[in-house]
Amino acid sequence: MTLVVLILGTWVLIATVAVTVGQTLVRRQQAQMIVDAAALTGAQEQAKGLNAIAMINQKSYDTLQAINYSHYAPIYMDNDSTTWSRIFWYGITDDWAYDSEKDFQDVFDRLNQAQDNVNFFFSNYMFPRASARRIVAENFGSGSQKLFSGEDPLSHDVAQLPRTSLLDLTDPETYPVSGAREYVPYFNNYAVTCDPCPYCVCVWCCALKADLAAAYAATAVCITAITIAGSYNSFELGKFRENNQSETRFAYYVVLNGTPPLFGRNLIRDVPPVVVIAAAKPYGGHLGDEFEEGLNIINWIRFPYSQKNNKEISPTYKAKLVPVTSGEFLVAMGRATVAGVDIDPMRFNPLSVKH
Numbered sequence: 001m002t003l004v005v006l007i008l009g010t011w012v013l014i015a016t017v018a019v020t021v022g023q024t025l026v027r028r029q030q031a032q033m034i035v036d037a038a039a040l041t042g043a044q045e046q047a048k049g050l051n052a053i054a055m056i057n058q059k060s061y062d063t064l065q066a067i068n069y070s071h072y073a074p075i076y077m078d079n080d081s082t083t084w085s086r087i088f089w090y091g092i093t094d095d096w097a098y099d100s101e102k103d104f105q106d107v108f109d110r111l112n113q114a115q116d117n118v119n120f121f122f123s124n125y126m127f128p129r130a131s132a133r134r135i136v137a138e139n140f141g142s143g144s145q146k147l148f149s150g151e152d153p154l155s156h157d158v159a160q161l162p163r164t165s166l167l168d169l170t171d172p173e174t175y176p177v178s179g180a181r182e183y184v185p186y187f188n189n190y191a192v193t194c195d196p197c198p199y200c201v202c203v204w205c206c207a208l209k210a211d212l213a214a215a216y217a218a219t220a221v222c223i224t225a226i227t228i229a230g231s232y233n234s235f236e237l238g239k240f241r242e243n244n245q246s247e248t249r250f251a252y253y254v255v256l257n258g259t260p261p262l263f264g265r266n267l268i269r270d271v272p273p274v275v276v277i278a279a280a281k282p283y284g285g286h287l288g289d290e291f292e293e294g295l296n297i298i299n300w301i302r303f304p305y306s307q308k309n310n311k312e313i314s315p316t317y318k319a320k321l322v323p324v325t326s327g328e329f330l331v332a333m334g335r336a337t338v339a340g341v342d343i344d345p346m347r348f349n350p351l352s353v354k355h
Helices: 002-070 080-089 097-103 104-121 125-139 200-228 328-340
Strands: 155-158 171-178 235-238 252-255 274-283 296-298 318-322
Touching: 002 104, 002 125, 002 155, 002 235, 002 252, 002 274, 002 318, 080 318, 097 318, 104 235, 125 155, 155 171, 155 328, 274 328
Parallel strands: none
Antiparallel strands: 155 252, 171 235, 252 274, 274 318
16 A cells, blocks of 8 residues: 555646646746747847848939930029029029029938937847837736736847947938039020011110020020030939948846746745747848949049949848847846846757747
C-alpha cells in the first residue's frame, strides 16, 4: 500500500511539473505572439512614413522636371499690364515669366516642411509606439477579449533609445533649371488692339504699335542676353536618407510578472516572469537620391534631371520581422529590471531570436 501511495504521489508530482512547464511555455509563446504583432505594427507605421517621404520627393522631382520642360517651349506672351508698361516705358526689360517662376520655391518649401513633419510623427515614440501599445491593450487586461484577459503587463514599451525623427534626412539640394527660355513679342496683344480704327485714331494706333514693336525688340535682345549670361532660377528641394544612416527598425518588449502554477501551488515554485522582445523593420522601397543634371551643352541649355544611378524613387515600403539586436535587448533588460524583474541573460539570448 505504501508503495502505491509513493508511486501515485510521484505521478502527481510529475504531472504537476509537466503542467507547470507547459503553462510556462504556452504563456511565453502567447506573449511572444503579441509582441511580434506589436513590433510588426510599429514597423508598418514606419513604412507608411517612409512611403510618404518618398512620394513627397517624387512630387518635388516632377515639379522641377515640369519647370525644366516648360523652357523647351520658350515663347511666352505678356499680360495686359506688362504690355502697357512696355509701351510707356520704352525698352522695359522685366521678365514676368521669370518672376512668376520664382513662386515655385514656396511650393518646394512646403513640401520640404511636410517631409520634416512626417519624419517627426512617424518616429519610434510617436505613431509606431501608439500602434504597438494598441496591440498590447487589445490582448491584456480586463478590457481585452484575447489571450491575457485577466492580466496586465508589468512593463511594455519601445526597446530602443528615444529619437525625435524616423531617420536622418539630408538637407535640400539646390537645382538650377534650364535658362533656355526666349522672349518673343506678341504684337497683337489685346491691350493695343485698336481695329477697326477710324481716321485719326488709326494713325495714333499705328504709331502706338510701332512704338510697341521697338520696345519689344529691345526687350527681346535684353532678356536673351540676360538668359545667355546664366540668369535662371534655381530651387531647393529633395530630402533623402543620410549615407551613414543605419537601417530604420522598430523593437518592442513586454514584461509579465510571475504567476502561481495551475496545480500544486504548495509543492512547486511560481511560474517565472516572462520577458519577450521582437523587432521589425520597413524594407523594399527607396526614398531616392540627389538628382543628377542631364547633358549640359552650354550654360543656358540644360537637359532635365534624372535619379542618381538611375534608381527611381519607390514608395513601396513594407514591414517584416527581423532578429533582435544586442542593443535592443539591453534596453529591454534595463527597463525590465526597473520594473522589478530579474533577467537571466543565459536564458534569454537576443541573438537566438529568429523570425
